[in-house]
Amino acid sequence: MDSSAIEIKNLNVGYNTETDFSLIIKNFNLSIKKGEIFGIAGESGSGKSTLAQAIYRSVKYPGEIESGEVIFKDKDIMKMEANDLRKIRATLFSFIPQAAMNALNPVRKIRYQFYDLLIAHGILPEKNNDKISAVLKMVRLNESVLDNYPHELSGGMRQRTVIAMSILLNPEVVILDEPTTGLDVLVEHEILKDLKNIQRKYGITMIFITHDLAILYEISDRIAMIYAGEIVEFGARDDMLENSTHPYNFLLLKNIPRIGVKMDNIIKLKGNPSNFKENFPGCQFYERCPFSKGECSEKHPDLREYSNEHYYRCIRFPEWKQNV
């Protein structure tokens, strides 16, 4: 049996501008294993949401999926008929877009938003109240929320509602784009714990996307770091944490504010996260990288394997580690 839940092959996604096309996600390859929490990290503008939408094939104009495959259950999502795609969405595969908790229908009680979801998949809501109760319990919401409008709920409760909806139809894979961003620390921490419990208990495959590196390292089994629409490092969480192979991952980890860390001990990361140069021949991280050498600006580094499923895209590894 195949152990991968989703396989992304040579994915290219970008945005149409007035004059041409700007490529954001470049030749992206990744295989997500069944039952894991795969974390995708990157600063704002690195292309995380574009990637998430592309995997779910929900990119909207001016965005466009130029080429590539996303294999799910032996089928290429990119080539599926609209009708087949509709059938697998929410049932086998679901997606919580960034800021989804603010996208609940404001004039419809939560109960009917659950019903709508069932009806859309040809399921009679009246016979499935148990199912709704069950998912509410999983996210630790009281059933009374069903009689509320979204604005009557706190941010954390709305996010829990959205999570409950995403798992209502027992999907095998769930993509979550910034699921806790903007929530209070206490609420965020509780939701993260619950998400992990649900994921472990039901063996759901989760693709967890966020700019918040600290929580990503707390929750993920494997992590991919993206920069300018490309993976610059990926591997098992512990390897990424203890044996960084790419300077970007290494420096970001050093830049996370943390109890007990002194400002003087921080190796600062210079520059602006979203200033990517199109058609730059060398390493995209070149201008911000304190370990760069002339050669880095000349050729684009390939993704290389360091050790057992730990990959990096840097010409100067392992030399740069001697300059730390």
Added chain:
Amino acid sequence: MNELIRTENLTKEFETRKGFTGITKIKALDNVNISLYPNEIVGIVGASGSGKSTLAKILVFLYKSTSGKIYFKDEDITKIHGKSLKKYRKEIQMVFQDPYASLDPYHSIEWHIKRPLLISHYSGNIDDRIDELMNMVKLTPPESYKNKFPHQVSGGQRQRVYIARVLALNPQILIADEPVSMLDVSLRIDVLDLLLKIKNELGIGIIYITHDLNTVSMVTDRIYVLHNGEVVEDGHTNTILTSPQDGYTKALIEAASDPYKRI
């Protein structure tokens, strides 16, 4: 040295209408006593709804307290108005969470810093002062930023433009309400470092409001932990973070994110 600002039993009640049955009162702040000295950064820490922002709004006179007193350099200013209020408002400036919303998209970065100088009739050389402020917040060299517009710089740089703008008024107190929570990791440290620099070089007193103990640990000297409008614990930052006494403080420490922890 004396306190820049001090509150005495500051209390704020909000009235909310509940159905037809009448009015319920919510205590957003309950007998809060805090103080801030020059040349220090004090953290006001608490989860959402704890009363942090209410406290800030009272200190800058956006809200009126229900009871209690506010002292500015030992003078009771609880009831000031008119000219004295205007004067006080210049001494206490706020920096907000969203660096994008606090700047005007149609004006250049130079305009944002120049305007408060013009309005306050700055007596020295305005161009020199703009350069000085831009250097202070590390928008260097100033020439390369002056003619840019807010959307052409990063979130961290926008936050620094706004800080330069409020420093133009020479305040003695700065209130920073979640100033880095919307910034990317690589930009946060820069803004936090800037707060330390402002404190050290200008001797300003800074009130740093947040729910995030990670950043608090890096910049503050003392903290007050607010829970349901009450100060549940206060003291030196290190002491509280290493041996918290209150259950709520402990929960906040446990929830503080850390890549080396595991959920």
